[in-house]
Amino acid sequence: MMQRHMPMGYKMVNGAVEIQEEHAKTVKSIFADYIAGKSMFAIAKDLTAIGVLNANKKPNWNHGSVGKILQNIRYQGDELYPRLIDDETFKKAQERRGRVEKKLSRTQQVQAIRNQTVFSGMIRCGECGENYKKYIEHAGKSSEKVKWKCKHYIYQNRVLCKNHFFTDEDLKEIFIEATNQLLRQRWLIEKIKPQEPPKMSLDLRETENRIKELELEGDYSNPILPELILRRAQLYYAGAKVYDQPRNAEKLKEALAENTTLTEFDEELFKTIIKQMTIYKETKIAVEFIGGITIERPIETQRKDGNHGSSKKDGSNHTASNEI
Incomplete structure (x- = not known):
């Protein structure tokens, strides 16, 4: 009997894990189809269409459930689980997953660049201080609309900032x-x-005077001198107004x-x-x-x-x- 806490393809018999042949065939077919070039979405669609039960005993498969099987190292076998997938097959599946994820990452980066417009980062919400973000409503449909909304419009699954929406x-x-x-x-x-010149703070003036004292004394080897010079630079940077x-x-x-x-x-x-x-x-x-x-x-x-x-x-x- 298949148990929910156990990877698909295994069963518990008298306290020991054994291979459940019927479900093991499904697991093996998933690996074979994926290595052959079929996408996880396509595999899930086919399994659902023919009514194959998943690990929860339901004929509903998706990209995530197929992905979990493909990345489960238990199928290579260990001290508890018998081997179900050989090392070469598992390796090929992981290599393809890596290639697909890398390609998807590049696609997402390109899409992110495409989503950048002249208004990106230029519109700020005066109520909460966040930037405005471009939202696409009804994407891919005839009713698709693009609106700029505060980034905190939806926060933790609820409407937070109710500032105005804008179109391009x-x-x-x-x-x-x-x-x-x-x-x-x-x-x-x-x-x-x-332009106004930056004003010298008291701390900066004291640091400057101490440096001059050491220089006049010729005490260039004093270990505190480099620290004072660094401190002076930090104070100039902090106090300067551009x-x-x-x-x-x-x-x-x-x-x-x-x-x-x-x-x-x-x-x-x-x-x-x-x-x-x-x-x-x-x-x-x-x-x-x-x-x-x-x-x-x-x-x-x-x-x-x-x-x-x-x-x-x-x-x-x-x-x-x-x-x-």
Whole structure:
């Protein structure tokens, strides 16, 4: 009698494990078919179609149940289980599994690259702080839709963040509107503050003075000197503020120089001048340009059946700020 805790193809007789011939034939056929080139999905489909019982005594097979059999080292035999699959057959099955998994991994990597768009990593949720992620609904069907949702929209199998959903077209339109507002208010770029030198902290000043003392004394062999020099570098790095607004302001001017009104989405322009877009529930979208300029757009969400739909933008009552 086959037992659930025991690999398929074995049975317990008088306290000893023996081969259950009927199920052993199924196990052997799975290995043979797989080595011959049949996929685990195809094997599972065929076994289900002809009504072969699985380890749980049900005629339902899937990719996972076939995979568990193919990777079970018990079939090679040990002190408890008699050999059911020879070493060469088991080795060939594992080699093919490795090739398939490697190919699948490459396919998944390629798919991940394809899923990357100009908006990837650029849209942030202003409610929970997570990035927005592209979700494909009804994939492969005529009703397929692509929407950008907060990464924490679904967390641990429940809806967590209820911020707005957006389509690619929504985000493109937001960019166009915000950029056109900036084109009408070019003076915002001129308000960017000049670069400020980093201020020296007390700790840094004391470290700097101690280094100078040792150097004046000519005590270059003092073991504490390298530590002080490293400490000074760490303090400079920690305290330094990089103000790149002036450089980015020029970059922004150059990018917008030949534009008076943007009528369609320009991917290269987006990548050049946008730092981040932040979505705030029920209120606004903050479009941050390089150089610290932020244009805020109001949003209104239409809900259907209790779910968040895509956004509707209103061209009025917008604000702009220069965050330094």
